[in-house]
Amino acid sequence: MAITQQQLLQILPQARAVAGFFVPALNTAMARFKINSPVRMAAFIAQVGHESGQLTRMVENLNYSAARIVELGNASAPSTRWRSLVPQAKAIERNPRAFAEAVYGGRMGNDKPGDGFKYRGRGLIQLTGANNYHAAGAGLGLDLVNHPELVEQPDTAALVAGWFWQSNGLNELADSGQFAKITRTINGGLTGQADRVALRDLAAKVLA
Known part of the structure; x- marks a missing residue:
């Protein structure tokens, strides 16, 4: 089973400029990795659609203002990396390289200077960290x-x-209807779950 460009755009209308590139790419990947039923495809398209801004963002945005860094840091648990950024907010604002090093440096296999930025989030499911790039490769x-x-x-x-x-x-997990668990596996939580569910439901209707 393959998805057509018309179907993809019914689900992800913001992808119009890139749909011609992504339809064959998605079909190749879905065939290879057995994402081959309407329920699996609907879950997959919904998740990658949400994660990538409907296929329009392939690189993580690390251009944060100091105010946003403080806001996100204060909303995080005291022991998290995000909370540790609060005192550095002014020094790393609007500086993606410095921000990436502060967030990702020294973990996930990022053991060399510059690795945090080099191995920042990319792709449809934000591949992040040297260890993950190595594993995927x-x-x-x-x-x-x-x-x-x-x-x-x-x-x-x-x-x-x-x-x-x-x-x-x-x-x-898609076969057994555990969509929230899919989100937690990808996101670590349930951020954006309402949009993910809406995209899943739409995709299921379009692919039926």
């Missing part, structure tokens, strides 16, 4: 460690998302 037979920018391209972005989906058992 090994799983797909691609050198994503030395060429992380490949994840910004539709073909690779779709393959990485499909690899992540299958590797984390998300097909089985």
Whole structure:
């Protein structure tokens, strides 16, 4: 089963400028990773659609104002990395490289200076951290460690998302209707769940 460009745009209308690139990329990835039923496809399209701003954002936005850093930091638990950014807010605002190092440096395999920015979130399911780039690259037979920018391209972005989906058992969660658990696996929480559910329901209707 494949998705057509018309169907994709019914679900993700903001993707009009890039749909021609993503339809074949998504179909290739979904076939490879057995995202091959309406329920699996609806869950997958909904999640990658939400995560990527309807296929329009392939790189994590790290251009935060000091006020936003403070707001997010104060809303986080005291021991989290986000909370630790509050005293640095002025120093790292509007500086994506400095921000990435403060958030991601020294963890997720980011052990060299600059790794936080080099391995920032990319793709349809925000691949983040050197360890994850290595794992995805090994799983797909691609050198994503030395060429992380490949994840910004539709073909690779779709393959990485499909690899992540299958590797984390998300097909089985979709089959059993555990959509919230899919979101937690991808997001770590339920951020944006209302939009994800709305996209899933729309996709299910379009693909039926």
